[in-house]
Amino acid sequence: MAVTASWALFRGDARAIAAFDMSASGFWRSFLAIVVLVPLFFLSCLSDRKLLLADTGIPPEQFPETLYWTTQYVTLGIDWLVLPAVLAVLARPLGLSAGYVPFVVLRNWTSILSALPFAALGLLHVLGLMSDQALVLLNLVLLSVVLHFRYRIVRLAFGTPVSVSIGLVVLDFLLSIMINALVVRA
Numbered sequence: 001m002a003v004t005a006s007w008a009l010f011r012g013d014a015r016a017i018a019a020f021d022m023s024a025s026g027f028w029r030s031f032l033a034i035v036v037l038v039p040l041f042f043l044s045c046l047s048d049r050k051l052l053l054a055d056t057g058i059p060p061e062q063f064p065e066t067l068y069w070t071t072q073y074v075t076l077g078i079d080w081l082v083l084p085a086v087l088a089v090l091a092r093p094l095g096l097s098a099g100y101v102p103f104v105v106l107r108n109w110t111s112i113l114s115a116l117p118f119a120a121l122g123l124l125h126v127l128g129l130m131s132d133q134a135l136v137l138l139n140l141v142l143l144s145v146v147l148h149f150r151y152r153i154v155r156l157a158f159g160t161p162v163s164v165s166i167g168l169v170v171l172d173f174l175l176s177i178m179i180n181a182l183v184v185r186a
Contacts (some may be wrong), residue, residue, distance in 0.1 A: 006113035010149055014156055020105050027101050034080055037111055038073075041121035045072045047122030051132055054174065057152070075183045077180035082179060083107070083172050096158050103157035110153060112148045147173065 001019060005065055008016035021029065022053040049068060055059060084104045124130040130138075147169055154165040 002109040003112055003116075009110060009153070009156070010113060012152075014067070017102070017106070017156060020102075020109060022102050022105055024101075027105055031080070033108045033112055034076075037076070037080075037115055040115040041072070041076055043114070043119040043122040045122075046071075047125040047135060049125055051135070054132055071183055075180050078181045078183065079176050082175055084134070086171070086175065087168075094164075095097040096160070099158035100161075103154065106153045106157055107150070110149065114149060117142050124155045163179070 005016045005019035008019075020026065027159070045068075049063070052058075052068075053063060084107075087096065087100060087103070091097045092140060096103075118139065121130065121135055123131070125135045150169045151165055154160060154168045155162075158165070158168070160168070
């Protein structure tokens with residue numbers, strides 16, 4: 001149901017918001033979307049691992065598997081929680097309190113739809129049906145589509161002006177990059 005409603009939102013049907021549970025229990029349940037994200041994330045990570053091996057020339061038998069997978073999943077877990085936590089602190093001072101729960105619910109559930117094409121490309125890449133270069137190019141194109149989708153979700157949930165909406169999307173993106181960098185360094 002969440003993927004169907006997310007697809008309707010992606011197509012521009014704002015009425016699809018009604019399909020999401022915006023209650024307090026719906027808010028907490030939306031964090032369970034990570035259960036569906038984990039296998040999709042796994043496919044993307046397999047592809048990233050293949051790229052990393054090709055770029056570094058590290059033989060597969062010398063690749064630090066435990067470190068790689070631990071880093072990937074710790075990063076996912078932290079990233080999944082940081083933006084909602086940051087916005088919980090900033091929502092009141094920024095006048096975003098009314099849209100906080102809808103935003104988090106929409107962000108969490110639409111993450112599944114956003115991850116699906118990355119996972120599909122990752123699978124094609126791992127199976128050898130897509131080159132490294134094609135994967136990188138298509139991932140960049142998909143990233144721009146997902147960022148635009150996030151922008152539209154911010155606008156729907158918060159009703160913020162363009163500049164604030166762009167700022168929130170950039171905040172989300174920069175937090176993800178920073179989390180990844182910090183976890184990799186640790």
